[in-house]
Amino acid sequence: MCLIGAECTGKSTLAQQLAAQTGGQVVPELLRDWCVRHGRTPRRDEQAALMQAQIDAENQALALINQGQGAMLFCECGPLLTAVYSQFYFADNSLLAAAHLHHQSYAMTLWLQPDLPWVADGLQRDGLAVQAAVQHLLGQQLAMHTSVVRVSGVGAARLQAAMFALAHET
Template sequence: MAKPQLICLIGAECTGKSTLARALAEHFSGLCVPEHLRAFCALHGRTPLAGEQALIMRTQFEQEERTVATAGKTGRPYVFCDSAPLLTAIYSDYYFGDRSLFEQAQAWHRRYALTLFLQPDLAWEPDGLLRDGASVRAAIHTAVRQALETMRCPYMEVSGAGERRLQAAILALKAGGMPAAEWPSSSNSNHQV
């Protein structure tokens, strides 16, 4: 039995990561790993402090690893990750000027068979504790792109609303779902769908 492929959905706030991860898991009979940051904020009633970022990042990684093990035991082909440790590192840098999480986040990011980079083409909506506004979304979007390109990580851009966004993500998976060991050494493999 083949090992489940770990698929990352990454993007700034309000780009539809959670909705799309669940829809893809349903479409492909896979499993979905929710964003740990949401659970943290719900539990504590606040956003994390600088000293809590590393724990949030590690917990996201550990949840992904447990879900991959479950998927392997149950024959599920994919695990869709709503966000990634890399996004925690980016936000830690943005809000706290702390770049110490990047090395570990980048190492963990290389486990993904494919990264779907969600574009900020959906309407921005407030969501309580987690969303800061369109200007922050634009800055984080740029930071995510820079991080992926610096890592020379292949990714597929996904845009569109509703069913179009889901179909674009499905097409990206079918077109670019290659094992991480086969990643090219340059970022010229990035595509938009």
């Protein structure tokens, strides 16, 4: 299961809530930790390695799920988001094909809508204009996939919408 959306759409919070509700596991967005470790956002030449690290983390977690260590896997952003950021910030489309190929492995994608208050978060968040632009690009890319469900709402309503999607799409 992939939870994806532009910056500040509640991916981390919702992934943790869904895992708690279902007994599942969460693969966190590696970008956040990367930015903290390096004190900056990635350069163009670092995007592919970051995307591959996200894929590797998801594959490792999936292997554990397949060994019976958890019921569901919630991937907090998915490599497609890295590819879209690379497209937005660097006009680099080179990561899209690999990201789409990996994205096909998800049973479902929850596309989180930007209806939460925007909150500054250090290095990663650039504002409402960037959020809207990235969300638009992400929508264009997600149109190529099936089992994409829009999730909106605030607080308990957002969790309820996601749980409804899980119950009716899986």
